[in-house]
Amino acid sequence: MTLTMPPALADLEARSISAWFGERKVLDRVSLVMPAGTVTALIGPSGCGKSTFLRILNRMHELIPGASLAGEVLLSGQDVYDPARKLTDARKRIGMVFQKPNPFPAMSIYDNVVAGLKLTGVRARRAEKDALVEECLTKAGLWPEVRDRLKQPGGALSGGQQQRLCIARSLAVRPDVLLMDEPCSALDPTSTRRIEQTIAELAHEVTIVIVTHNMQQAARVSQQCAFFLAEQGTPGVIVEAGPTKRIFESPSDTRTSDYVHGRFG
Numbered sequence: 001m002t003l004t005m006p007p008a009l010a011d012l013e014a015r016s017i018s019a020w021f022g023e024r025k026v027l028d029r030v031s032l033v034m035p036a037g038t039v040t041a042l043i044g045p046s047g048c049g050k051s052t053f054l055r056i057l058n059r060m061h062e063l064i065p066g067a068s069l070a071g072e073v074l075l076s077g078q079d080v081y082d083p084a085r086k087l088t089d090a091r092k093r094i095g096m097v098f099q100k101p102n103p104f105p106a107m108s109i110y111d112n113v114v115a116g117l118k119l120t121g122v123r124a125r126r127a128e129k130d131a132l133v134e135e136c137l138t139k140a141g142l143w144p145e146v147r148d149r150l151k152q153p154g155g156a157l158s159g160g161q162q163q164r165l166c167i168a169r170s171l172a173v174r175p176d177v178l179l180m181d182e183p184c185s186a187l188d189p190t191s192t193r194r195i196e197q198t199i200a201e202l203a204h205e206v207t208i209v210i211v212t213h214n215m216q217q218a219a220r221v222s223q224q225c226a227f228f229l230a231e232q233g234t235p236g237v238i239v240e241a242g243p244t245k246r247i248f249e250s251p252s253d254t255r256t257s258d259y260v261h262g263r264f265g
């Protein structure tokens, strides 16, 4: 891999995804196209399967004991679950940022950014790594704040800075897709807006899928929205998906309208 090569834009498609934890079915035949270079927001009440769906997209679901799934995930038409493909390949191409910032706390800011390279078996010279660290921290909107203290531990940063460091770390392996599971829920409003700005800046080069409980955030950052719902103990489904403006202003299902206007959930 050449470290300076920009990633090609890739679309992600989930086809008829069902998921189980043991005997319990939590998603039922969910299909969604997440177009290249756009931000898709997954919204819906707690427990409707949004995080499970996200984890299925980059093969993290299969790591949970007792968890199973059916259906297909295609990245630019290629089956992410193809047995001939390595698990690490899916993870490299489809990165994930979690709710709670999780940098390696004792590792330096610099080493945090390049940590993923080692895991994915990429070797790079010092000058290449220096350039990559600057590029990824710049893209994550953190460079001006840390350029003079790259050797300090990642754990010494504020929560919002740590989350941007995690975004930089994800970007360093040049993913096609970035999955974000409530990335701002542990952050204050100022850090939240900074992350949202970062998402907007990244959207033209990475396909982004974000789970959020914050309707204003979904409206601000996404171009497409999918509304998940699990009614009365039934598995989660997508009630409707489409352009964010339409989902918020003229949804076709009253349940979507009730949810986005805060009448339940």
Ligand SMILES: Nc1ncnc2c1ncn2[C@@H]1O[C@H](COP(=O)(O)OP(=O)(O)OP(=O)(O)O)[C@@H](O)[C@H]1O
Residues within 6 Å of the ligand: 021, 026, 044, 045, 046, 047, 048, 049, 050, 051, 052, 053, 064
């Ligand atoms: N590791 C697990 N083992 C068993 N059941 C689980 C596990 N993780 C999630 N579930 C169940 O699967 C269902 C979907 O959970 P999931 O976390 O995907 O929903 P969610 O929409 O992301 O919720 P939230 O918005 O609260 O994060 C829930 O009923 C949950 O209890």
